[in-house]
Amino acid sequence: MSAEIPMNEPTETGKKKGAVQLTVSRKILLVVFATTLMGLALLVFLGLQNQRQDMEELATANNQTITALMAEQLSGALKWKKSDKIAEVYHEMASKPDSVLADIVTFDNDGNIVTEYHSETVPSAGLTGLLGEQKGALDAGGIYTGKTDSHHIILTPVTDAKGETVGYAAVGWSLNRLNDQISANLMQQLLLTGAALLGIMLLTGFLLSRFIGKPLSQLTEAMTALANGDSDITIVGLERKDDVGDMSRAVQVFKANAEKVKALEIERQKDEQQKAAEAEARRQEEAARAEEEKRRDQEAAEKAAAERVSFAQSIAQKLESTVNAVAQQISGSATVMEEKAKGMVTSAADTDRHSTSIAAAAEQAAGNVSGVAAAAEELSTSLQEIARQVDVSAKLSRETMDVAESTDQVVGKLAVSAGEIGNVIELINNIASQTNLLALNATIEAARAGEAGKGFAVVASEVKGLASQTTNATEEITRQIDDMQNATTEAVDAVKRIEERIVQINETVQAMAAALEEQSTATQEITQNVQQASSSTGEVSRSVLEVSNMASVSGESATQLLGSVGELTQFSDKLREEVDSVLKDIRSMAS
Incomplete structure (x- = not known):
């Protein structure tokens, strides 16, 4: 991310408010002007001094020459x-x-004034007392010259042709005109210098x-x-080879840096805008996601409620149909078992009755064995009766066998139904677990x-309680x-034992039938076989007794089976009532 570089506005630091701002060129111009002015002033001053000196020297020389001539x-x-001749001079x-000429005073050798002249247009130099003041210098053989601001004074001895001093002449020359000329020259020089300075500037x-x-x-x-x-500016002077060119190239570097900074600032602003847009997009996305989650939660809650109702209704419907089918199957199986059990009770009673008859006949046959030989016809009749009874017993044993097989099948179906009921119970357990x-x-x-899910929590708790009740049921x-x-299982085992005994009885009865048939066809052997008949009759008695006992056991098993069928019917009714109660609770909860 680019760093933000503040761009400050240019300020007037260090300047007083209202002060004139001088540019560099003006400052240079002022320096040049001051330097030139000082130089020219110095030159003018020196020139004027030289000129004044020259003019004064020239004037002094002229004055001295004129004074000497005078x-x-x-x-x-x-x-x-x-005096008149002196004045003419x-x-x-x-x-x-x-x-x-301002003043001229002549003195004799004694220092007395001979003549004096004072100009009316030029101020006087006051020469009357000059000789007394400068007499010593003159005696030394010199000429006195002096200057004031306005006069050039010359005191010179006057000699004759022989060189003897005849008197003295004091001349005062006015310097005003010279000063005026020098001033005029100065003004002229100043004007020229000013013009030159202005041109230079x-x-x-x-x-x-x-x-x-x-x-x-x-x-x-x-x-x-x-x-x-x-x-967005153009830097001039980049091609120059002087300091200005160096400054231009330096400013070009500043421009390049400013463009980089501007680019970085633009990039930073773009980044900030992009980040702000992304943040806004994320905020909107999160808001949309939250709204979507809220909508999904609401839909999920509604869907869960609908699914709960649908699930409860489907569970109730499935449980009702399954339990009704199982109850109907149990009821049908119980009815069949009841009918078969009743048949088994009837068959067992018939078997017991016929077994009693057979036992009586066997006992009668055993009682009459001793009179077999004398009563062959009676024996034949008895044997026929026995054969008939044996046929009946065989028929009864076969019927009992059929009933036992039917009972075995019914009990097997009952076991299968019990297994199916176990599967249904397991299904109910699975449903209760789900x-x-x-x-x-x-x-x-x-x-x-x-807070919005408290009602749903109460319903869930009731569903959980119903599931627990269903599990307990x-x-x-x-x-x-x-x-x-x-x-x-016990009934199946008993029926199997009955079948085994009936098989044995059937085999015995068949053996008895075969024996009676042989006795009927071989009556002549009755006498020889009386003992065998007696033994067979005892065996028949024992077998009949065993058949009677097995019939009693079959009757008891059938009676017990009838009781189990009744209990099964009661259990089926109770199961239907429990399921109806559970279905009622589920339907009331789903609604």
Whole structure:
């Protein structure tokens, strides 16, 4: 992520409000102007000094020359103290309009003033006491020259042709005109210097503005634009080889950096906008997801409620149909078993009755064995009766065998029905387990739903209680079915034993029939076989007794089977009632 670089506005740091802002070119121009001005002023000053000095020297030399000439001309007149002649000497010079002669005083050797002249147009230099002041310097053979601000004073001795001093002449020359001329020259020089300085300043200003000021101004504008964040500018002067070019290239670097910073800022803003958009999208997505989850939860709750109702109804319907089918099958099997058991009781009673008859006949036959020989016909009749009774016994044994087989089949069906009932009970247990699991899941979903799931939690608790009741009922039914299966197993074993005994009786009866047939066809052997007949009769008696006992056992088993069938019927009714109660609770819960 790019770092944000603040772009500060340019400020007027260090400047007073309202102060004139000088550009670099103006500052350079001021420096050049000041330097030039100082240089020119110095040159003018030196020039004027030299010129003044030259003019003063020239004026001094002229004044001295004129004074010396006047002193030569005054020698005769001063020697003879002729005032008019002395006046003639300086009159012509003094009468000129541009004369600078201010004073002229002549003295004799004694220092007395011979003549004196004071110009009316030029201020006086005050020369009357000069000789007394400078007499010593003159005695040394020199000429006294002096200067004041306004006068050039010359005191010179006047000599004759022999070189002897005849007097003194003090001349005061006015410097006002010289000063005025020097001032005029100074003013002229100043004007020329000012004009030259102005020309130099204009030329320098133009050159500075052209080659320095304008590029610097452009660079300043460029840097100001860069400082304000505007990088869409053109940097001038990049091709220059001087300092301005270096500055332009440096500003170009700043521009490149500003463009990079701007690009980074744009990228950062894009990143922030993208992140903000992504955050908004995530927020909307999360809101949509939350809404979708809420809708799905509501749909799931509604679907769960519908599925719960549908599941409860399907369970009730399936349980009702299954239990009705099982109960109907149990009822049908019980009816068949009841009919077969009744048949077995009847057959057992008939078998017992016929066995009693056979036993009586056997006993009678045994009682009459001793009179067999005498009563052959009676024996034949008895044997026929016995044969008939044996046929009846064989028929009864076969019927008993059939009844036993039917009973075995019924008991087998009863065992199968009991197994199917066990499967149904296992199915009910599975349904109860699934119902319990569904109630547990419903309790968890109700706890997750919070306040909105409290009602669903109560229903789930009731479903769980009903599942527990169903489990307890199926366990009770399972115990009853186990008892019924045990009784059925015992009945099956008893029936198998009856079948075995009936098989033995049948075999015995068949043997008796064969023996009687042989006795009937071989009556002549009766006498020889009386003992055998007696023995066979005893065997028949024993067999008949055993058949009677087995018939009694069969009757008891059939009676017990009838009791089991009654209990099975009662259990079927109870199972139907329990299932109806459970179905009623499930339907009321589903509604």
